[in-house]
Amino acid sequence: MSIISNGTKGETALLMGNDAISRGALEAGVRVVAGYPGTPSSEIIQTLAGVAAEHGLYVEWSANEKVGLEVAAAGSFAQLRSMAVMKQVGVNVASDFLLHLAECGTRAGLVLITCEDPGGLSSTNEGDSRHYAKMMEFPLVEPGNFQEAKDMAAWSFELSEKIRNVVMFRSVTRMSHASGNVVLGELSSSLMAPSQPKARFQFDGDFMDQMSGPVVTFPGMVDAMHNRQLEKLAMAREIFETSPFNTYTGPEKPELLIITSSAANLYTREALDLLDLEEQVGLLKLGTTWPLPPRLLAKHLKASEKIFIIEEGMPFMEDNVKALWTEQGPEAGTKQFFGRKNGPLPPTNELNPDLVAQGLVEILGLPAPSLDKTYGERANEFAKTHAPFRAMTFCPGCPHRASYWLINSALKQDNRNGFVCGDIGCYTMGAISCGFNTLKTSHAMGSGTGVASGFGKLNRFGFDQPVMAISGDSTFFHAVMPALVNAVHNQADMILVVVDNSGTAMTGFQPHPGTLTDAGGGALPALDIARICQAMDINVTIADPFEMESTEKALLELLDDEGGVRVLILRQACALSPGKKGKRLFDMAVDEASCLAEDCGCNRLCTRIFGCPGLIWDPEAKKTRIDEVICVGCGVCASICPTGAITKQEVPR
Amino acid sequence: MTAPKLSVDPYNLIITGVGGQGNVLASRLLGRMLVTQGYHITIGETFGASQRGGSVMSHLRISTRSAWSPQIPHRRAHMLIAIEPSEAFRVLAVFGNPEVQVIWNTRPIHPVSVITGQAIYPSREEIARGLSELSAQNWSLEATDQAQTMGNPIFGNIMMVGALSAVSDLSLGPEIFERAISEMMPPAKVPINLEAFSWGRAALA
Numbered sequence A: 001m002s003i004i005s006n007g008t009k010g011e012t013a014l015l016m017g018n019d020a021i022s023r024g025a026l027e028a029g030v031r032v033v034a035g036y037p038g039t040p041s042s043e044i045i046q047t048l049a050g051v052a053a054e055h056g057l058y059v060e061w062s063a064n065e066k067v068g069l070e071v072a073a074a075g076s077f078a079q080l081r082s083m084a085v086m087k088q089v090g091v092n093v094a095s096d097f098l099l100h101l102a103e104c105g106t107r108a109g110l111v112l113i114t115c116e117d118p119g120g121l122s123s124t125n126e127g128d129s130r131h132y133a134k135m136m137e138f139p140l141v142e143p144g145n146f147q148e149a150k151d152m153a154a155w156s157f158e159l160s161e162k163i164r165n166v167v168m169f170r171s172v173t174r175m176s177h178a179s180g181n182v183v184l185g186e187l188s189s190s191l192m193a194p195s196q197p198k199a200r201f202q203f204d205g206d207f208m209d210q211m212s213g214p215v216v217t218f219p220g221m222v223d224a225m226h227n228r229q230l231e232k233l234a235m236a237r238e239i240f241e242t243s244p245f246n247t248y249t250g251p252e253k254p255e256l257l258i259i260t261s262s263a264a265n266l267y268t269r270e271a272l273d274l275l276d277l278e279e280q281v282g283l284l285k286l287g288t289t290w291p292l293p294p295r296l297l298a299k300h301l302k303a304s305e306k307i308f309i310i311e312e313g314m315p316f317m318e319d320n321v322k323a324l325w326t327e328q329g330p331e332a333g334t335k336q337f338f339g340r341k342n343g344p345l346p347p348t349n350e351l352n353p354d355l356v357a358q359g360l361v362e363i364l365g366l367p368a369p370s371l372d373k374t375y376g377e378r379a380n381e382f383a384k385t386h387a388p389f390r391a392m393t394f395c396p397g398c399p400h401r402a403s404y405w406l407i408n409s410a411l412k413q414d415n416r417n418g419f420v421c422g423d424i425g426c427y428t429m430g431a432i433s434c435g436f437n438t439l440k441t442s443h444a445m446g447s448g449t450g451v452a453s454g455f456g457k458l459n460r461f462g463f464d465q466p467v468m469a470i471s472g473d474s475t476f477f478h479a480v481m482p483a484l485v486n487a488v489h490n491q492a493d494m495i496l497v498v499v500d501n502s503g504t505a506m507t508g509f510q511p512h513p514g515t516l517t518d519a520g521g522g523a524l525p526a527l528d529i530a531r532i533c534q535a536m537d538i539n540v541t542i543a544d545p546f547e548m549e550s551t552e553k554a555l556l557e558l559l560d561d562e563g564g565v566r567v568l569i570l571r572q573a574c575a576l577s578p579g580k581k582g583k584r585l586f587d588m589a590v591d592e593a594s595c596l597a598e599d600c601g602c603n604r605l606c607t608r609i610f611g612c613p614g615l616i617w618d619p620e621a622k623k624t625r626i627d628e629v630i631c632v633g634c635g636v637c638a639s640i641c642p643t644g645a646i647t648k649q650e651v652p653r
Numbered sequence B: 001m002t003a004p005k006l007s008v009d010p011y012n013l014i015i016t017g018v019g020g021q022g023n024v025l026a027s028r029l030l031g032r033m034l035v036t037q038g039y040h041i042t043i044g045e046t047f048g049a050s051q052r053g054g055s056v057m058s059h060l061r062i063s064t065r066s067a068w069s070p071q072i073p074h075r076r077a078h079m080l081i082a083i084e085p086s087e088a089f090r091v092l093a094v095f096g097n098p099e100v101q102v103i104w105n106t107r108p109i110h111p112v113s114v115i116t117g118q119a120i121y122p123s124r125e126e127i128a129r130g131l132s133e134l135s136a137q138n139w140s141l142e143a144t145d146q147a148q149t150m151g152n153p154i155f156g157n158i159m160m161v162g163a164l165s166a167v168s169d170l171s172l173g174p175e176i177f178e179r180a181i182s183e184m185m186p187p188a189k190v191p192i193n194l195e196a197f198s199w200g201r202a203a204l205a
Helices: A017-027 A043-050 A063-077 A088-104 A130-136 A145-163 A223-240 A264-275 A294-302 A316-326 A353-363 A373-384 A399-414 A428-433 A447-455 A473-489 A527-535 A548-560 A604-608 A638-639 B024-037 B084-093 B124-134 B143-149 B153-167 B173-185 B188-204
Strands: A014-017 A032-035 A058-061 A084-086 A110-116 A167-171 A178-183 A248-249 A256-260 A281-285 A288-290 A305-310 A337-340 A419-423 A440-441 A467-472 A494-499 A539-543 A563-569 A584-590 A615-618 A625-626 A646-650 B012-016 B040-046 B055-063 B078-081 B101-105 B137-141
Touching: A014 A017, A014 A145, A014 B024, A014 B078, A017 A043, A017 A110, A017 A145, A017 A167, A017 A178, A017 A604, A032 A043, A032 A063, A032 A625, A058 A063, A063 A084, A084 B143, A088 A130, A110 A145, A130 A167, A130 A288, A130 A316, A145 A167, A145 A178, A145 A223, A145 A604, A167 A281, A167 A447, A178 A428, A178 B024, A223 A294, A223 A625, A256 A264, A256 A294, A264 A281, A264 A305, A264 A353, A264 A638, A288 A316, A288 A584, A294 A316, A305 A316, A305 A353, A305 A548, A316 A337, A353 B040, A373 B084, A373 B124, A399 A428, A399 A494, A399 A548, A399 A638, A399 B173, A419 A447, A419 A638, A428 A440, A428 A467, A447 A467, A447 A473, A447 A494, A473 A494, A473 A527, A473 A563, A527 A539, A527 A563, A527 A604, A539 A548, A548 A563, A548 A638, A584 A625, A584 A638, A604 A615, A625 B040, B012 B040, B012 B084, B024 B040, B024 B055, B024 B153, B024 B173, B055 B084, B078 B084, B078 B153, B084 B101, B124 B137, B137 B143, B137 B153, B137 B188, B143 B153, B143 B188, B153 B188, B173 B188
Parallel strands: A032 A058, A032 A084, A084 A110, A110 A167, A256 A281, A256 A305, A305 A337, A419 A440, A419 A467, A467 A494, A494 A563, A539 A563, B012 B078, B078 B101, B101 B137
Antiparallel strands: A014 A178, A178 B040, A248 A281, A584 A646, A615 A625, B012 B055, B040 B055
């Protein structure tokens, strides 16, 4: 059924960017795929896992991105085309291995796919991983439309094999999570071939023989290996000079030369069309963005005095183009450069066609496009009065709302100014009102436990606040374990709460080492978080956040229990988990007679304070109601209600 | 295949709603229905941190010429489908214009700011008046209520697609719908979706 594996050559399909990348990898005959989920990258591994059995691929969700890249590298060393997939922050995790990998080189094609999130639509940062390509000296490519997302993904494997090094393929949200027409190519025949050469890792050759020797970095070889790596980069640069993925449209002597890449190419084309500038302005779209091809760039740069660089992310291409122009020598003259660094584009946030159009208007001194001002003002007024603010919140039935309710309440009762160090997942929203503002630090994967481990050693400086860390189940395996080892060994005073919702929920419920399935749904053994902690000699308590009374008691006891690392595992599956989705546990009702409404607790405990989206506050009747469309029947609000006005009745199975 | 000419090219359609209402499915369904007719379709989706309860928006560009930006330029929407009514105003503030047409579902999903009492949700009359002022034409549909009688509020999105097929110049008839939905869903689910589509189409016919 999947177009990824069934569409035939020449057929036009509407593909999401991530599906186009998956199709490209399949057309190239990828065999090993590994990575860790992260928006906007997750669909690539999910899609390929779905066709893995049919096409004989090995696809895994790895414990973290570094391991994912290592797994993919093993595939390459054993002569199988391989791919690692992650979001921008994942590249940071993988980066230590990446530096050494790029130094050693690869055998069969190895592509690192990074899907990045300018504007942080679903990230806590605007990380731009392109700098790794420059810093660690390997090639970088960026597709400029959906067709290229497929074609360049396939071509990246060839490029990797030509230079025998890893290739970084960078996408962004508006490419990965956008869709467009893609003409399909042929699926690799090698995928279906009955007689595959046996995968084999050869290591009996010379240390410096990349195809047959040991793959080792070692003092004494560093200079030779580094030189070899630079030769590979030079080869890539030469290939890029004539790459069909670098295109130019526009006049021979443009009034302004635009250099763009990635989704910014689509915004730029739109802006040029809106302002009717195609005859005046030149558009150099680069698909190969590191190393830049100097002859191609010089040729186009010479044709115009004004250069406008439009890219998603930091001014990476902008800096590199400027440096490249300087290398042309003083006789080349000076140019006027525009971009993100000194305007007209903003230095942060994602771009869009309007920002590009405004930039063009500014640079070329054009009259601003006239828009109906009155309409805009009216529409803005209506938005203020008719579109009440829709804050991010936990889903109805989310166990995290109950967990934070309990943690927050326990810390308040404990009354020693305790706090929680946060981590990465849906539960990062513990920092805002839906999590009762319980989180007070939040950084990278695993950092909550690491930071808590630090706080937990400050008692000698008079520090006397109780310290908690929170972690999801997937995050526990990804990066919490080393931090926890550190805390135990150094005898930090802290409580780790693992909110175990049985999957990697935020990115669409992918499995992880603690679940029983692989990426494609096949059976795997699960690692038990409690037993791992017990093996570290940690006192582990397991509770259910929906059993509010006993869980609150457990939390208070842990807070009373002085010294050392304590772990509380709060187990309750995500409301969107396949086992739960669409299945109502309880039918909820509100008895209007006993609902105290504004006189309740500290004024409407359930709607004003607990704030579950499954509840409705009726300001006219001054009563709470259940929203039948939204409520999933978790039953937690019945436990919150002090008068028993909210009742739950088990749904018969 | 040469796609039929469009009155405006690209034709810009926005589907908005709240996470969990089937926004993304509706946009991909429409995309499939149109791509088989030879159009270049570009879809941009904003659904990152919106699993359930966040504002969701899909931009659909329909063109005989090429792919376009996955983000529609400001004030350039031609058609807005609001599966949640207050979300229509959020979208119109950026992408609306006096010529825009709006199809809206009447059933609100209260944001937490309304549940906690910090904000007030507009009445249906206020919504109707506002949308009449901000659009050239608008149609309302009690899609969620009807979907609930069919057993699941999620069918509201398919009803909105059916409603669009009744008022749009685009070719989105039941046969084209059935073909596309059959590619996206198991066979057992096709009849009920067809029923939802037909209800929406009949509602605005």
